[in-house]
Amino acid sequence: MTYDYLPGTDIYLHQRKDMFRMNTDTALLGYFMKVKExxxxxxxxxxxxxxxxxxxxxxxxxxxxxxxxxxACELAQMNLNEHHIRDFEIIHADIKDVIHDPVDVIVCNPPYFRVTNDKQLNVSDYKRIARHECYLTLDILCTSVNRLLKEKGRFYLVHRADRLVDICVEMRKNELEIKTLQFIRDCENDSAHGVLIEAVKQGNSHCKVMEEKIVQR
Known part of the structure; x- marks a missing residue:
């Protein structure tokens, strides 16, 4: 277990070395999402x-x-309790099985990679589930967001730029209209590797593409 700070904040949290750990994408999504009081x-x-x-x-x-x-649920529970957050709920379940009143905002840093070959999968169960679409495929994610998000609610997602067409297709199928796009590019590369997305449930068709976010190494 390590005790690390959220980039750009004075907030610390516990992370397990054998599980998925927050990364640059986590921080970028944390600041990209817009949440009202x-x-x-x-x-x-x-x-x-x-x-x-x-x-x-x-x-x-x-x-x-x-x-x-x-x-993971136990770790999240511990981290939120440590910061004296009172109004929270951690649900141990497959998202397909979650029944809940519609929420204002949904955020997700999902597994990025399709499962096309078992040899590609990470040996660790924890990391395999976090990085590969074993449980959470794009279609399951977007279907679940549509079901659990209020009308005109907002969905914030970070994903691989090379999956953008798949993302657009699944979002349109599930009444999620992309409103804002921001590509993520490593300073040492010429093309974007990631994308930040804001979508609105039953929103109007209008998308703003922001200036790309360049990640310094």
């Missing part, structure tokens, strides 16, 4: 609760974390 926020695949801690800087509303891994 008293809005209810759900984090799908919450892991250690890092994105809920980012959300706690913006809202006094209820924070809800969902994860299929029991150990």
């Amino acid at each position: 008293n809005e209810c926020v759900m984090d799908i695949g919450t892991n250690n609760g890092a994105l809920l801690l980012y959300a706690s800087m913006y809202t006094q509303g209820k924070l809800i974390g969902v994860d299929v891994q029991k150990e």
Whole structure:
């Protein structure tokens, strides 16, 4: 176990060395999402609760974390308790099985990679679930967001830039209209490797592309 700070904040959290750990994408999504005071926020695949801690800087509303891994839920519970956050709920379940009143905001740093070959999968169960679409495929994610998000609610996602077409297709199928795009590029590369997305449930068709975010090494 390590005790690390959320980039750009004075908030610390516990992380397990054998599980998925927050990275640059976590921090970028934490600052990209827009949360208003008293809005209810759900984090799908919450892991250690890092994105809920980012959300706690913006809202006094209820924070809800969902994860299929029991150990991740216990870690998120510990981190939120340590920061004396009172109005929160950590749900140990597959998102397909979660029944909840619609929320204002959903945020997700999902597994990025399709499962096309078992040899590609990470040996660790914890990291395999976090990085590969074993449980949370794009279609399951977008279907779940549509079901759990209020009308005109906002969905914030970070993903691989090379999956953008798949993301657009699944979002349109599920009444999620992309409103803001921001590509992420490593300073040493010429092309974007990631993308930040804001979508609105049953929103109008209008998308703003922001200046790309360049990650310094």
